[in-house]
Amino acid sequence: MAERDRAYHHGDLRSSLVEVAAAMISEGGTASVTMRAIGSRLGVSRGAPYRHFSDKTALLVAVAVEGFKRLNRRLGASDTGASPSSVEKLRRMGEQYVRFALEHPAHYRLMYGKEALARQDQPELREAAGALLENLVEVIRVHQQRGEIEGGDPRAHAYVAWSAVHGLASLLIEKQIDPNVDVDELIRQTTRTLLGGLRDRGQA
Amino acid sequence: MAERDRAYHHGDLRSSLVEVAAAMISEGGTASVTMRAIGSRLGVSRGAPYRHFSDKTALLVAVAVEGFKRLNRRLGASDTGASPSSVEKLRRMGEQYVRFALEHPAHYRLMYGKEALARQDQPELREAAGALLENLVEVIRVHQQRGEIEGGDPRAHAYVAWSAVHGLASLLIEKQIDPNVDVDELIRQTTRTLLGGLRDRGQA
DNA sequence: AAGCTCTTGTTGACGCTGTCAACACCGAAT
């Protein structure tokens, strides 16, 4: 956020719109995000955004895509630091995933809420979410080769893992979980149970 | 739906409103549910619902509560039939859970979408969702006593299990999962992995 | 039977929303 508002016609609206919309979502929830409010916050009229996004939905999709990118970056960064040799790395990825959701609940909700978005398939959104999955699949494949995770289609394992962390994140965000429980411990237990199941070889 | 529309002032609006709202949600998604449309579908003006619900939110909460009750009933019913002696019963509960979500996606979305509902805590909603959790905790406790599931706080295990099935249901509903994968198999794999993790005793 | 009152449904109005069409403006290319 350094060299903006330079040129006349506001310079680089488009990205400012996404930025401001994301900020407003974090501050006041999706409901507080209105085309008029976004414009006014940028010193611009209500109609201006329509020169850059065909639709309010299109703008929100851009915001969601940005969210997926950030989440993806964060999961990648959870790699660094002492490179633990075991599945501990995978466990930490799960932890970071849930933590991201807790830190940006409204943004996270938007990312997965088809309700507001995606009347038709939004290719950009699909691609951003797909990248997340691909990275996860790759990590799982590595651990399979190390013999730390049972064989079989790594994609299926990835879906199972994704389900576990997304489910936990979602329940936490929607306050379906007793606020008295230790969240950190619950996250740890979830990721451990998940990995325990992935490691096991027998059928249930 | 047999003896309705009898008495004068429409007879039993309130429950008709919930019924119709639920139907409209299933048919056209949450966006299609408008106070005016609900009323008109019942041959009633737009203002009538306000005699029974303070708010559109209040009406939607009632719909969500109804959804939780149905889901709960269904999970209870998954008990019957050959009473499998092992954790197979628990696995089937998870299966039924996901299936419910797939059959009523918009309704399920509403049940967990704090966005639309619950500016403040809605005690009725909390209670209905709480009943779901309590039942799950009870089942887990039984299996713990049978030595089929590792010890520790059954509530924590319940949260983990709930996260897994809710996450899978959510990803499926929001079409985050490749439509080419075999959904039945994925559900089976998820529940198996989960139970494998719960059975395991070591730490990851 | 008459009247009163409470509950329930109706209607007009308000402010808010997303969106479109017509317009205004500036920067750049001719």
Next chain:
DNA sequence: ATTCGGTGTTGACAGCGTCAACAAGAGCTT
């Protein structure tokens, strides 16, 4: 200097949730 295309503005419209004022049937009291 003029033209032109991309960008921002403004007035208008329909639809929404909601409220206040009104109407009308139901049921009780006398």
